[in-house]
Amino acid sequence: xxxxxxxxxxxxxxxxxxxxxxxxxxxxxxxxxxxxxxxxxxxxxxxxxxxxxxxxxxxxxxxxxxxxxxxxxxxxxxxxxxxxxxxxxxxxxxxxxxxxxxxxxxxxxxxxxxxxxxxxxxxxxxxxxxxxxxxxxxxxxxxxxxxxxxxxxxxxxxxxxxxxxxxxxxxxxxxxxxxxxxxxxxxxxxxxxxxxxxxxxxxxxxxxxxxxxxxxxxxxxxxxxxxxxxxxxxxxxxxxxxxxxxxxxxxxxxxxxxxxxxxxxxxxxxxxxxxxxxxxxxxx
Ligand code: DAK
Numbered sequence: 001x002x003x004x005x006x007x008x009x010x011x012x013x014x015x016x017x018x019x020x021x022x023x024x025x026x027x028x029x030x031x032x033x034x035x036x037x038x039x040x041x042x043x044x045x046x047x048x049x050x051x052x053x054x055x056x057x058x059x060x061x062x063x064x065x066x067x068x069x070x071x072x073x074x075x076x077x078x079x080x081x082x083x084x085x086x087x088x089x090x091x092x093x094x095x096x097x098x099x100x101x102x103x104x105x106x107x108x109x110x111x112x113x114x115x116x117x118x119x120x121x122x123x124x125x126x127x128x129x130x131x132x133x134x135x136x137x138x139x140x141x142x143x144x145x146x147x148x149x150x151x152x153x154x155x156x157x158x159x160x161x162x163x164x165x166x167x168x169x170x171x172x173x174x175x176x177x178x179x180x181x182x183x184x185x186x187x188x189x190x191x192x193x194x195x196x197x198x199x200x201x202x203x204x205x206x207x208x209x210x211x212x213x214x215x216x217x218x219x220x221x222x223x224x225x226x227x228x229x230x231x232x233x234x235x236x237x238x239x240x241x242x243x244x245x246x247x248x249x250x251x252x253x254x255x256x257x258x259x260x261x262x263x264x265x266x267x268x269x270x271x272x273x274x275x276x277x278x279x280x281x282x283x284x
Contacts, residue, residue, distance in 0.1 A: 044082070046084075080220050085209070132152060138169045140154070152197065159189045173185060
């Protein structure tokens with residue numbers, strides 16, 4: 001297995017605190033933010049451990065606000081986004097989403113939050129351990145690079161609850177791993193492990209489970225040594241080449257995603273999850 005071993009690793013920890021800047025006066029409840037986890041490196045931890053960091057609306061809004069504040073903070077050069085050992089994030093919060101209609105989804109307009117996250121100018125590194133599923137996998141793919149623990153599992157299991165990826169999964173995953181594997185992951189809901197993800201080009205590297213975060217910080221530190229202007233413009237340029245017709249693909253995906261909330265299968269799939277039973281899909 002292609003695992004990076006630590007060499008004289010130094011772990012710097014700063015006690016996490018709420019990051020409330022004037023433009024962001026609300027303390028965070030679902031994330032922990034350390035603007036200076038290490039010199040020039042900010043750390044955001046998704047923090048709903050009991051729910052495997054399921055991404056509810058409030059968490060996503062807090063994440064958007066934190067990224068906006070860190071983007072504006074001149075002391076920060078690189079941002080690392082992580083979860084905990086068991087889960088980066090097991091997807092959008094199915095319990096929150098289960099009863100929604102297509103019109104509810106349209107009105108809530110979570111896409112504006114995701115779009116804002118996508119606009120983060122500073123390099124954003126996902127440090128993934130455990131589950132990165134559905135919206136969790138999409139969030140990791142929205143980051144610029146992924147450092148994965150050997151325990152990481154990636155997947156787009158939305159199909160199993162009667163819907164499909166809605167935050168870029170069909171587009172970003174396909175660009176990263178190619179059509180054949182993306183089709184398989186999206187249509188069967190199969191999870192891939194870190195090794196398969198590395199081979200397929202979804203992640204940058206696999207590191208030992210016990211030091212995955214420290215390795216991600218070390219990786220971030222290499223980038224933090226560069227000119228922050230150059231890294232931001234270089235990131236923007238790489239994304240420009242990559243984004244090409246992604247917007248068109250995302251719009252397409254969005255309409256289809258909304259449409260599925262008009263189906264009985266979406267209600268059945270999500271209710272079955274909440275009720276801990278197998279779904280019975282009827283194609284309606
Ligand atoms: N939502 C809500 N709760 C979740 C959850 C989720 N996605 N995943 C796990 N949990 C909860 C479980 O319900 C359980 O809660 P309790 O029963 O203890 O109250 C707790 O976390 C621990 O989970 P398990 O007991 O299930 O733990 P296991 O180890 O047995 O299984 C698992 C782990 C990750 C395999 C399993 O929990 C699982 O299959 N989770 C669901 C994975 C999934 O289907 N993910 C995709 C969700 S749909 C959008 C953007 C994005 C999205 C949608 C819209 N817009 C911008 C509009 C994304 C959609 C999705 O991600």
